Amino acid sequence: MQQFKKIFGESKQKIRTFFAPGRVNLIGDHIDYNGGMVLPVAINLGIEAQARPREDGIINMRSNISEKRISIDLQKEIQYSPSAGWGNYPMGVIRLLQMTHIPIQGADILLKSNLPVGSGLSSSAAVEVLTGYILMRQAGYEVDRLALSLLCQKAENEFIGVQCGIMDQFAVAMGVKNKAMALNCQTLENNYIPFDLGDFKLVVMNSNKERSLADSKYNERRAECEQGLSLIRQQHDVPNLCEAEFPMINELIQDDILKARATHVWWENQYVHEAIEALEEGDFISLGESMDASHLSLANDYEVSCDELDMLVDAARSVDGCIGARMTGAGFGGCAIAIVHQDEISKFKTYVGKHYKQATNLHVDIYECEAVDGVKEI
Numbered sequence: 161m162q163q164f165k166k167i168f169g170e171s172k173q174k175i176r177t178f179f180a181p182g183r184v185n186l187i188g189d190h191i192d193y194n195g196g197m198v199l200p201v202a203i204n205l206g207i208e209a210q211a212r213p214r215e216d217g218i219i220n221m222r223s224n225i226s227e228k229r230i231s232i233d234l235q236k237e238i239q240y241s242p243s244a245g246w247g248n249y250p251m252g253v254i255r256l257l258q259m260t261h262i263p264i265q266g267a268d269i270l271l272k273s274n275l276p277v278g279s280g281l282s283s284s285a286a287v288e289v290l291t292g293y294i295l296m297r298q299a300g301y302e303v304d305r306l307a308l309s310l311l312c313q314k315a316e317n318e319f320i321g322v323q324c325g326i327m328d329q330f331a332v333a334m335g336v337k338n339k340a341m342a343l344n345c346q347t348l349e350n351n352y353i354p355f356d357l358g359d360f361k362l363v364v365m366n367s368n369k370e371r372s373l374a375d376s377k378y379n380e381r382r383a384e385c386e387q388g389l390s391l392i393r394q395q396h397d398v399p400n401l402c403e404a405e406f407p408m409i410n411e412l413i414q415d416d417i418l419k420a421r422a423t424h425v426w427w428e429n430q431y432v433h434e435a436i437e438a439l440e441e442g443d444f445i446s447l448g449e450s451m452d453a454s455h456l457s458l459a460n461d462y463e464v465s466c467d468e469l470d471m472l473v474d475a476a477r478s479v480d481g482c483i484g485a486r487m488t489g490a491g492f493g494g495c496a497i498a499i500v501h502q503d504e505i506s507k508f509k510t511y512v513g514k515h516y517k518q519a520t521n522l523h524v525d526i527y528e529c530e531a532v533d534g535v536k537e538i
């Protein structure tokens with residue numbers, strides 16, 4: 161409060177506090193665009209915001225991660241501007257809220273985040289969904305969370321120009337405490353799955369390796385999947401690679417690379433289903449096995465891992481009490497996750513941290529995470 165008032169000054173209006181989580185995908189990577197399911201959880205790392213209405217139609221925003229001050233005049237047309245930096249994320253959301261004729265008002269908003277930025281934990285979606293949620297609540301709207309997540313995805317696609325799927329915004333908006341979301345990103349069908357790991361903990365490891373190759377390789381992999389699918393479609397009427405039958409992939413795709421890509425997609429989708437079943441039955445050992453298998457598939461068949469992520473996963477797996485580990489997200493850097501017995505966490509942190517540093521000269525940040533609710537007022 162003190163800091164808020166120091167930055168934005170005094171006012172009679174009430175300051176309200178909100179929180180948007182980040183998210184991590186437990187399993188199911190690079191299959192959202194192939195008709196498969198993803199399994200994200202909203203996590204307890206995220207962005208907190210304090211917000212207070214203004215009567216002059218100006219939205220001022222500050223964030224602890226950047227010196228750049230954002231000031232948006234709602235009377236003027238909002239346009240993307242490279243010099244606005246991070247402000248473009250909230251600006252895109254505000255622009256779309258205006259286009260949907262939601263009568264939003266001015267505000268002072270201060271963001272405080274403990275979510276690593278640009279590491280694949282969806283800090284961008286957290287900023288977007290948080291901004292939209294605050295402004296809608298301030299305007300007196302009951303927020304339709306699904307609609308909000310779609311609006312934020314559209315803002316990231318069209319205003320920022322990042323062709324992300326719906327998973328990030330969906331998880332940030334729709335998360336539920338102690339639940340994972342079994343989501344089909346193409347149909348938006350979603351089932352909440354119990355996420356209770358008993359004596360085990362979900363651990364997120366940030367490799368701090370820049371994801372420089374991620375965008376170009378993402379496009380390349382999408383094209384490879386489309387090519388593989390079109391070969392199958394010459395013989396069979398299948399909607400996507402996940403719904404093909406495995407022998408079709410084996411018999412109809414001759415090219416080794418295309419076959420390997422399709423093989424990952426098909427198996428990864430099986431691993432997601434296995435993981436869901438394991439969570440429903442409280443069978444954490446099976447969950448860990450699916451995660452291990454998924455990592456090998458992403459590393460060997462889909463080739464989107466990197467030395468750093470492989471090292472983290474290897475180091476994690478060699479600690480007693482770790483029953484599964486995998487990279488998560490698009491790959492080429494970002495984060496890996498592990499399931500670790502709660503009594504072994506401190507040993508795990510020491511061991512993985514030391515080995516990773518020795519091997520890569522990079523520091524790994526390790527977080528114990530829980531599944532939390534999506535964006536909300538606190």
Ligand code: ADP
Nearest residue numbers: 223225246273277278279280281282283284287
């Ligand atoms: P991520 O995987 O974290 O979503 P992105 O590259 O998609 O990575 O988004 C990161 C961008 O989101 C940052 O460069 C910044 O512009 C914006 N951002 C994330 N967190 C914050 C924050 N707390 N305050 C301001 N901007 C943020």
Ligand code: MG
Nearest residue numbers: 282283284285
């Ligand atoms: Mg993002």
